[in-house]
Amino acid sequence: MQFSSTEVIIIIVLATIIFLLAPLSLLIYIKSYNSLKVKDLEEKHNMQLKFDAEILKTQIEVQEQTMQTIATDLHDNIGQLLSLISLTLNSINIIETEKSEKKINTSLNLLHKSIKELRDLAKLLQGEQLVKTGLGRAIKQELNRLRRISGYHLKVKNQLLAIKVSSPNKDLIILRLLQEIINNIIKHAKATHIEINAFLKNDMLHLSVTENGIGFDYEEIKNQKRGIGLYSLYKRVEMIAGEIQINSCTTRGTLITIEIPYP
Amino acid sequence: MTHIINILIEISCLTASLFFLRNDITKFSCITTVYLVIVCATEIIGLFYVKTFHQSNAWIYNIFIIFEATYISYGLYLALKFLTSKAIIICSFPLIIFCSTYILEIFNHGYLRFQTLAIAIESVLFVFISLIYFYLLIEQKKPINLKIHPQFWWVAGVLFYYFGSTIYNLFIHFLYKDFPKSYAVLIYVMLFLNLLLYSIWIYSFICNSRQRKLLLSLY
Incomplete structure (x- = not known):
């Protein structure tokens, strides 16, 4: 087969164009792939920003919760005790020695109780930093708050006190989740018995809260768009790649189980 | 005429390197400028030799390709160094093959x-290494800013030039003997490839300048 000069020229030009188009396509592909990488990185950055904002919000909420507990404690416990001491001391008649001695002893006892309450309050103030010393201790502190409110029969199995791993951001969110659940129980559940289990197994943190309150219809609350607290629970658990299950039955109480990859 | 245009393209690239890389004290930038001086000198001496002595100037280009192979291998090594720990092995391989073939041909x-x-x-080996570079670039998770990435464009120039010149390398003997008229088209192809190579390299020098300005603005 013989080629003319013109044919050879056409073949050479076409072959060169093809040989140049190949690297050109490669460069276009790299450029578009690189743009995708940039977009992906931006998305990750935005997600990180959202996460940081949520952590900040959670921190503020934990602080607010602490302040609220302190205020309640000061008003309901220490304030009452000090008022009682003041009344007792005012009612002392020095001439009646025997009665006075009794009243002074009562006042002293009340004063000791006040000091003890103040110490507990001081611990609570430290508790704001407690999440830094471990999730187990933070949960313990939170349950102490619940005990002080009293009126509940508490059954606690906190195995997180012994764990040696930690994840500061997750710890803060988990503590806030527990606070939110406890607040909901106090506000709405009308429960008498609360059971709390917290343990770590196969790099998964399990937290379950059971109570025997009035329960609720989750679907109804969702449809009426009243469950902002519940939505917040779901959102936060999802943010740390966890799972939450809420089983509630009217008149029978509620069981909330949370599983979070940990640390 | 094509030779003159070719020399002008190369001088333009040399001028661009002198202008854009004037404040760059990295070894590769200095070597690039020296290499482009060698390129221009080779072309001018080669043309002068043919016009004056009317003899083949192949020996001049035979010396030049040693510089070319060394420079391109070094440039590819620097580009690959940031992507793989095996860059030195990958880039010394074509140099060894080239040297062996070169000595064999001389004998x-x-x-x-x-x-x-x-x-x-x-x-072929340079094309292969360039493709490895782009593959590793795709593989790495971190994106790059193409507007300030001189190495990317430098390797792109190498890929275009050596992949495009495959046709020239394959057909040069065949056309020279059997189709002397068509041979001229290969000269134009090479001229176009040179234009492409040096244009992309000029853009890589601009990227280098942008990159340094950006780094300076960060301080």
């Missing part, structure tokens, strides 16, 4: 015949 055909085989093999 077989002497110094006055143009080293087409050594160049053809070298081209």
